[in-house]
Amino acid sequence: MTSRYRLLEEGNAMHRSIAAALAVLMLVGASEAWAQQRGPISKKLLVGNWSYVRAESVAKDGTRFPLVEGTNPKGLLIFDGIRFSLQIMSEFPKLASNDRLKTTPEENKAVAHGVLSYYGTYSLSEGDGVLTLNIERSSFPNQNGSSFKRVVKTLTAEDLVYINPSTLAGRVNTNVWRRVR
Structure with missing residues (x-):
């Protein structure tokens, strides 16, 4: 093989190596960007007060x-x-009555459909971002005494986004919250 062809072949090998290295760097950068967007999933970061943005x-x-x-x-x-x-x-x-115990059917419906409230204990799997809510009492009584999983998609110092992949009604809920300062 002449030296000219050997140089071309070595040059092509070098270009392939550079292209492979660039591809690896792009993948690493993309996964780091995704991790930064999602944020670290830690119970310490979750603790605090969050204001409802949308669902x-x-x-x-x-x-x-x-x-x-x-x-x-x-x-x-x-x-x-x-x-x-x-x-x-x-x-x-x-x-209309100025008495919360004396309401019309329309007022009852507005409150029943316009309020969601529940409380209990929780756990967070930091590895996979699964938030388990153990609901003790809820304004929706079908939830009382049950545990429900939420998948944390974003958890930063400012933002919390989680998904309820399967509600009792068979829907998927996405909930967006912002930290209260």
């Missing part, structure tokens, strides 16, 4: 539902290291 509930057929019905929902989610508490409520008109 989406999607049925298997693609139909979208609100997590709570009504206007301008607001909420608070608190993790203290062992226990948690969640409340999401829409705005309601004032009760």
Whole structure:
């Protein structure tokens, strides 16, 4: 083989090596970027007060539902290291009777559909980001005494996003929260 062909062959091998090294660097960079976006999944980072940003509930057929019905929902989610508490409520008109125990059927429906509140204990699997909520009591009584899994998609100093992959109604819920400062 002449020296000219040997140089071309060595040059092609070097180009292949450089291309392979660049591909590895791109994959490492992409996985690091994903990890930074998701953030470290740690119980210490989860502890605190979170303000409701939005939620989406999607049925298997693609139909979208609100997590709570009504206007301008607001909420608070608190993790203290062992226990948690969640409340999401829409705005309601004032009760006509001025007595919460004397309501109309329409007022009852607005409250039942416009409030989601529950509390209990929780655990977090830091390896796979699975948050288990052990619900002691809920405004939706079918949840009382049950454990439910949530998959944490984002956990940073400022943002928490988790998915409920299978609600009792057969939907997938995505919940977005922002840390209260």
